[in-house]
Amino acid sequence: MKSIARSLIFALALVSTAIMAADALPVIIVKPHPVDLTIPAESVVEAVQQTTVGAQVAGRVLEVRADSGQRVTKGDLLMRIDAREAGEAARAAEAQYKVAKLNYERHQQLKEQKFVSQAAVDKARADFDAAAANRSAAGASQSHASIVAPMTGIVARRHVEAGDMAMPGTPLFTIYQPGSLRVTASIPQHRLPAMRGVSSARVEFPELGKWVDASAIQVLPTVDAATHVAQVRVSLPGLAEAVPGMFARVHFVTGRADKLTVPAGAILRRGEVAAVYVQTADQRLVLRQLRLGEAVGQGEIEVLAGLAAGDKVVTDPVKAAIQVQSGK
Template identity: 90%
Template structure:
């Protein structure tokens, strides 16, 4: 398969050399120039400030006021839970409190008349304090039936629907602040020595077609015993289009060197074979097979063989192919 693919590339190169470029094509002149040496690592966007709101009382979800993607302010009503059991428990605790209070007051009077001992009074006081505590806890549980936003942000996910049964600990909403995002990348341990001095990184968002400069790089001082990788946190600038959970690729800058490069968009790939269209001095197009190295800089690929400094590479291979086809 390799020999067939290479033969096809060479055949196309010979055929395309004879084609004259009819219209001006976007070209760049390749030359040695200083570029950043980087190594990429896949990562996931996460929010620096994010919270998951859980149910604290059991009950059926009666009303839902917020949904994923909605911006909320601190204190906004998000959901109401049917907490009749908590309400009944609060009433029972209130009744026990009233009984314990009357009993304690009665024991105070009896103690003043020397009809009961100090131990009996202490027991009545302890019962009164316990009833007061139960009353407060029951009242707090009743208030937990109303779910409000603990901070301003965007609802990332709603975990429950109206009619669902909520139980203590069940997640209801996930809210994050969009102004503070970061990505976490997994770096192999053999790369850690080079990572110690890294302070610069570029983050690529393939889905958005954007590159951003990281504001901070932090290597966490732990490693996973199973995968032997360490986590690296990269802080992002404000990026409204990015959301937690989105895929990103971090390019850590480890140094600089002079390299011969071409834009990644100019490279044609057919299996393991890579090539670019080169514009000759007489404006003819030649398909040149390349041996490529690693990605460097921002959207560039190192050329190990196939080009020389001064060659003019067409940056729009689709347009070049169309011109060749029309010339035929």
């Protein structure tokens, strides 16, 4: 219905006087008022505390006990890997340790009887220390067959299935803490001077229809050499609906000024043409073409030309278009 109505409107090439009595249309009286001047930037939600759990031993995945979206507690068993090779290596290291220990003790006894030199004893001690270290490393590798949660949080993604072959460094799970989220925005380097004095920002979630005030802003000190943009981290207050990877738009507040604005939802657009319905003093509806500026405030667009203070703008253009068409 919206697309049909708007197409009919603009097919008239903005001939300005589609006239009929306005019937209970929502309107606002526009006038200059103080609004926040902002620098908008697209961003992505990410977790402040997030970790990727990787395999540390080679082996086939035998059992999977966690899946995406599941809440886990630190220490919970997530997965078991068949690490029989690591077990055999641990047993071999244990045997070498026992031999090295006996050899070192024997050399100590022979040294007391003056049958071997101190250098031989030192060599036996070095072999014993190396065998002890090898045994500890092999035992640790064997314990890595059981994958446990390193933190309390939510499993964002499980990267492998039961039966897959895991190799050292293979990512297995991505876990994040939902209570601490932020968005990271990219700012062109020519905007950085204006960002130096920024201390507040609002974050818009278009899909959720929500705005939240940022709790902290951090401009990272480097600029990417390839794209010439700087990363800005914006901390979020608690927002249960936000999840890592979600799109958001950050509006960095750089100052305030008096502007004539209209709500973004009141504007009809076709290509580069923008217009709004204006209700006249005699209750007629007139389609008025506008020249727009930048987005300001919260969901408002600056009007550079086409409206004057005191004009009544219809905030529901689809309903206005239906009335206009039905009155012909």
